[in-house]
Each structure stands twice: as structure tokens, then as C-alpha cells.
Amino acid sequence: MTDKPLVQDFASDWDHTDPKWVADPYPIWEDLRKRCPVAHTDRYGGGWFPVTHAGVSAVAKDTEHFTSRTVVIGNGRPGEEDMPAPIGVAPPISSDPPFHAIARRIMLPALSPAAVNALEPQIRALCVELLDKIGDRELINAGSEYSQFISVGVIKQLLGFPPDDEDLFREFVHIVLEGVDHPQEQRIEEFEPIEAYFTKQIEDHQENPRDDLTSYLLNVEIEGQKLAPEHVFGTMVLTLIAGIDTTWSAIASSLWHLSTHPDDLARLVNEPDLMPVAIEEFLRYYAPVTMARLVKEDMQYLGCPMKKDDWILLGFPAANRDPSVFPDAGKFIIDRAENRHLAFGLGIHRCAGSNLARTELRVAVEEFIKRFPRFELSDPGAVTWSIGQVRGARNLPFRILK
Amino acid sequence: MKVRIDADLCQGQGRCFSIAPNIFGFDDLGNGVVLGDGELTDETIESARLAQSNCPEHAIFIEE
Ligand code: HEM
Ligand code: SF4
Numbered sequence: 001m002t003d004k005p006l007v008q009d010f011a012s013d014w015d016h017t018d019p020k021w022v023a024d025p026y027p028i029w030e031d032l033r034k035r036c037p038v039a040h041t042d043r044y045g046g047g048w049f050p051v052t053h054a055g056v057s058a059v060a061k062d063t064e065h066f067t068s069r070t071v072v073i074g075n076g077r078p079g080e081e082d083m084p085a086p087i088g089v090a091p092p093i094s095s096d097p098p099f100h101a102i103a104r105r106i107m108l109p110a111l112s113p114a115a116v117n118a119l120e121p122q123i124r125a126l127c128v129e130l131l132d133k134i135g136d137r138e139l140i141n142a143g144s145e146y147s148q149f150i151s152v153g154v155i156k157q158l159l160g161f162p163p164d165d166e167d168l169f170r171e172f173v174h175i176v177l178e179g180v181d182h183p184q185e186q187r188i189e190e191f192e193p194i195e196a197y198f199t200k201q202i203e204d205h206q207e208n209p210r211d212d213l214t215s216y217l218l219n220v221e222i223e224g225q226k227l228a229p230e231h232v233f234g235t236m237v238l239t240l241i242a243g244i245d246t247t248w249s250a251i252a253s254s255l256w257h258l259s260t261h262p263d264d265l266a267r268l269v270n271e272p273d274l275m276p277v278a279i280e281e282f283l284r285y286y287a288p289v290t291m292a293r294l295v296k297e298d299m300q301y302l303g304c305p306m307k308k309d310d311w312i313l314l315g316f317p318a319a320n321r322d323p324s325v326f327p328d329a330g331k332f333i334i335d336r337a338e339n340r341h342l343a344f345g346l347g348i349h350r351c352a353g354s355n356l357a358r359t360e361l362r363v364a365v366e367e368f369i370k371r372f373p374r375f376e377l378s379d380p381g382a383v384t385w386s387i388g389q390v391r392g393a394r395n396l397p398f399r400i401l402k
Numbered sequence: 403m404k405v406r407i408d409a410d411l412c413q414g415q416g417r418c419f420s421i422a423p424n425i426f427g428f429d430d431l432g433n434g435v436v437l438g439d440g441e442l443t444d445e446t447i448e449s450a451r452l453a454q455s456n457c458p459e460h461a462i463f464i465e466e
Contacts (some may be wrong), residue, residue, distance in 0.1 A: 105431065108414070108430075108431040108432055109430050109431060111432070112428065112430060112431060112432040113416060113419070113428050113432055114428075276420060280417075280456075337452060337455075338452070338455040338456060339456055340455070340456055340457065340458045341458065342458055344415065344458075346413070346458055346459065347413060347459075348413065350413040350414060350415055350459075354414075354415065354416060355416055355432060358416070
């Protein structure tokens with residue numbers, strides 16, 4: 001797929017898209033944690049990767065020395081003019097203080113625990129519908145027939161887009177997610193149909209307001225002023241970027257775990273009350289999301305000579321495996337009672353969708369194991385994992401056991 | 403014993419109110435709040451401690 005040289009030493013030349021990392025990053029991190037807790041690379045124009053919980057926490061909480069102007073690593077750097085801090089392209093994820101708090105405050109009520117609780121019956125209905133469609137077969141694909149569709153369906157409902165536009169919407173999701181590392185100009189071109197469609201939806205919502213996130217964003221006011229249309233558009237695109245392959249990955253990786261750990265599956269089937277605790281362990285162990293920051297100014301930090309515009313790969317999944325914070329960090333413990341994991345980040349950018357994501361993950365697993373209490377991988381060699389900063393199982397061929 | 407949430411540290415991770423809904427609730431933004439006066443009893447102290455040890459932001463404090 002790429003013609004990049006394979007990584008020989010992740011301490012001095014890390015690359016989160018290297019095939020070895022994609023296949024199984026955990027041994028790489030464990031090795032680094034022992035000998036080089038902040039790894040370096042010259043790839044992508046230069047970057048650092050803190051592997052410990054302490055290092056990740058320090059950077060996540062430090063908005064003075066790092067900017068969120070872009071959180072996805074690529075070869076270029078966005079010009080200050082293209083996406084000026086503190087707002088950035090997709091507020092609040094790309095925003096720095098002080099604007100960040102304003103953009104975030106706007107989104108939070110729409111994704112609060114109360115708002116999400118109200119969505120739970122719809123999410124459950126969606127899962128049941130997918131399972132009905134799968135039907136009574138021995139061989140199924142838990143990735144392409146189930147996990148993949150849940151978050152897409154939920155975000156479409158959240159934004160209030162017409163059900164008939166299902167295919168179109170999926171096409172946009174594809175463009176948004178697959179094109180993250182395309183050159184800026186190509187990206188602008190690819191976004192044209194999305195911009196046109198979203199503009200149409202915004203207009204339609206202006207004429208016919210309803211109870212959804214799009215109407216909410218159009219009506220909400222900051223100090224008596226409505227949001228600029230670019231802000232509404234940016235936030236809608238953000239829910240696509242942030243809310244889809246993330247949750248999809250969490251669901252798929254959790255099902256992968258259950259397909260390969262029959263004891264854990266049996267326990268969850270027999271002890272449904274364990275589910276909320278198990279969900280947190282799924283999130284810790286298979287944390288799907290790694291973010292990035294840019295260094296603001298040349299400085300010495302975590303003992304490293306960081307340069308302005310160096311990347312920081314913010315490995316929440318690596319922090320979650322740090323044995324100095326989690327006893328038996330490398331072991332999946334389904335009833336782990338103390339679990340301060342960072343799957344949803346830390347500090348001011350804590351995932352605004354975490355309540356929704358948790359509910360989707362819980363309901364998706366609950367309904368799946370209710371329908372299929374026993375299953376295994378039918379072809380372990382065919383399992384694939386996504387590449388990049390969102391990690392999750394993709395192809396999941398299962399055999400349903402009677 | 404009294405439990406309190408430091409509102410400057412809390413980022414609404416939502417662990418406290420799912421673990422101990424009898425002690426913690428949430429506000430409009432989804433940030434954690436202590437229900438009532440936060441006074442803990444022999445029955446509630448354990449779950450308050452469990453919530454504390456699950457808060458990623460270290461925002462929960464239990465004081466004499
Ligand atoms: C299991 C699924 C998910 C995981 C693991 C996850 C993880 C994360 C992480 C680690 C961050 C922090 C970003 C940073 O520090 O730069 C974040 C931010 C964010 N996420 Fe999620 N996310 C998930 C699902 C969702 C969903 C379903 C939505 C929305 C519907 C969402 C919306 C957001 C938003 C808006 C932000 C930006 C918050 C801010 O910058 O203040 N996420 N997410
Ligand atoms: S667990 Fe911590 S961060 Fe989360 S809502 Fe409770 S106090 Fe706030």
C-alpha cells in the first residue's frame with residue numbers, strides 16, 4: 001500500500017502506519033516504555049511519541065505548549081492562515097483556549113447523559129434491526145454486517161438527515177474518513193459534494209426546525225449571537241469524523257475479544273450486571289483513539305528537544321497499558337473495578353461524545369450477545385485492523401455456535 | 403466524611419454518576435455534581451471511594 005521504508009527501530013523512527021504497528025502495536029509500546037519513554041521520528045516532518053501514562057497526561061493537559069490546530073498527523077502542516085488557532089476547522093476539537101470552551105459548551109448539552117438516555121431506545125432498535133437482517137446463519141461478518149452500521153445510523157439520526165439518504169451519507173462518511181491524509185487541494189475538492197449536501201440540510205432545518213443536533217446548532221446563541229454558518233458546518237463535519245469510526249472500532253474490537261475469549265463471553269451472558277464494568281475494560285484495553293498535537297515553540301519538554309511544529313502523537317491507548325498505573329496492565333480483566341482509563345482523552349478536550357459512545361457500545365454488545373450467546377472466529381487469518389489514529393477490528397468473520 | 407467534586411478539574415468523564423448514582427448526578431453539560439450535602443455514611447463510603455478511584459481527572463475528594 002505504501003512505499004515507505006519499514007520501521008527498524010520505533011524509538012528513533014516510529015510510524016503509526018507501519019504494518020507491524022497496525023498488526024499489533026502493544027509489544028512495540030511495551031518495549032519503548034522500558035527503554036525510551038518518549039520516542040522520536042523524522043517522518044511526517046518530525047514528531048514525538050510519549051508512551052507512558054504520565055507523558056500522555058502531561059501533554060493532554062498542557063494547552064500552553066501544544067496546540068490542537070490539527071489533531072491528525074499528516075505530511076504537511078496546516079498554515080496558520082488556513083486554520084487559525086484558536087478556532088480551527090472543526091471546533092471544538094481543533095480549538096485552543098479561550099475559544100475552545102465556548103465551542104465545547106455549545107455541544108455538551110446536545111450530548112449530555114440526559115440527551116443520550118433519550119436516544120437509547122432508537123439505538124437499541126437499530127441494533128435489533130441489523131441482527132434481524134443478519135438472520136439465522138452460521139457464518140456472519142460482525143464487522144461489515146453489524147459494527148460498521150451502528151454509529152453511522154446513530155450520527156445520521158443525531159444530525160436529523162433524511163432516512164432515504166442512507167447511501168449518500170455513507171459515501172460522505174467514506175470521503176471524510178478515508179481522505180484524512182490527502183493533500184489539501186484534493187481534500188477541498190472532495191469536500192464539495194459534502195458542503196453542498198450539508199448546506200441543503202442546513203437550509204431545510206432553517207425552514208423546518210426539529211429536535212436534532214442540526215436545529216440545535218442553528219438556534220443556539222453565544223452571548224446573544226447565533227453561530228456562524230461555518231461553525232455549524234464545521235461542527236456537523238466533526239460529528240462525522242469523531243463519532244463514526246471511533247465507536248465502530250470500539251464495538252468491533254470488543255466483539256473480536258469476545259469471539260476469542262469464550263470465558264469472558266460466557267460471563268457476560270450469564271452476568272448482565274457486569275456490563276458497565278466490562279465496557280470500561282473494553283475501552284481501556286482496546287482504546288481506539290490516538291490524537292495528535294503540534295508543538296507551539298521550540299522547548300525542552302519531557303527531557304526532549306522539541307521544535308515548533310513537531311507532532312506529538314498522543315497515545316491514549318498506550319497510556320492505558322502503562323503498568324505503573326494499571327496493575328496487570330497487559331491483561332484483560334473483565335471485572336476490573338478500578339479503571340481510570342484515558343480512552344476518551346483527558347483534560348479540556350475530553351470526548352464530548354463519550355456518553356453517546358458508551359451507550360452505543362453497551363447496547364451493541366448487549367444485543368449481539370443476546371442474539372448470539374456463543375460464537376467464534378471462523379477464519380482468524382482473515383481478521384483485519386484499521387490503519388491510522390483510529391484502531392479497531394474491521395473484517396470479523398464469525399461462526400455462530402448453537 | 404464528606405465527598406466533593408472539584409469543578410475546575412471535572413471534565414464530565416461521567417464515571418462517578420454511573421458507578422454511584424445515589425451519590426453523584428450530572429448537570430446540563432454532563433459534568434459531575436454531588437447530590438445533597440455530600441455527607442457519606444457507612445453504606446455509601448465504599449461506592450464513593452470506588453467512584454473516586456475511577457475518575458480519570460482526579461476530581462473527586464473525600465475529606466474528614
Ligand atoms: C468509543 C468511541 C469514541 C472514542 C474512543 C473517542 C475518543 C475521543 C478522544 C480521545 C477525544 C480527545 C481528543 C483530543 O484530546 O484531542 C475525543 C474528542 C471528541 N469526541 Fe470522541 N470518541 C468516541 C466517540 C465519539 C462520538 C460518538 C462523538 C460524537 C457524536 C464524539 C465527539 C467528540 C468531540 C466533539 C470531541 C472534541 C471535544 C473537544 O475538543 O472538546 N466522539 N474523542
Ligand atoms: S468521574 Fe470525575 S471527571 Fe467524570 S464527571 Fe465524575 S468527577 Fe467529573
